Amino acid sequence: MSEEQITKNIIEILKSYVKDPALLEKATAETHILKDLKVNSARLVDIIIKCEDVFGTSIDDDEADRIATIGDAVALIRQKAA
Numbered sequence: 001m002s003e004e005q006i007t008k009n010i011i012e013i014l015k016s017y018v019k020d021p022a023l024l025e026k027a028t029a030e031t032h033i034l035k036d037l038k039v040n041s042a043r044l045v046d047i048i049i050k051c052e053d054v055f056g057t058s059i060d061d062d063e064a065d066r067i068a069t070i071g072d073a074v075a076l077i078r079q080k081a082a
Contacts, residue, residue, distance in 0.1 A: 001081055006055075006074045013050045014070075017043045029071030051077065 007029070015021050018037045033039050039047070048064050051057075051073065057080040067073050 001055075001078075003074060003078060006077050006081075007070065009054055010051065010070055010073050010077070013047060013054060014039070016050075017047055027070055029069060029074065031070045032068055033070065033073070034068070055081070057081070 011024050011027055014024060014027075014033070014037065017039050018024060020038070023037050027037070031037065033044060033047070034041065044067075045064075048059050048067070052059055055077050057077065059076065059080075063076055067076060
């Protein structure tokens, strides 16, 4: 799966969890999930679980702790898919 497709899928997942979906229209790899998108940390856990389901992978706690931006999530999924 390409980086672009992973990014699109992650943004699609995020739509259900951000308070203002319009924030995703300008989202980039540098967009911080908690700060820029105003997702709370409890919802971040739900996002990670959804990513595991969508991408058919498992993300452990240490890996999840390193996800701060959309780019971090994309990089982790790409690494797991390799």
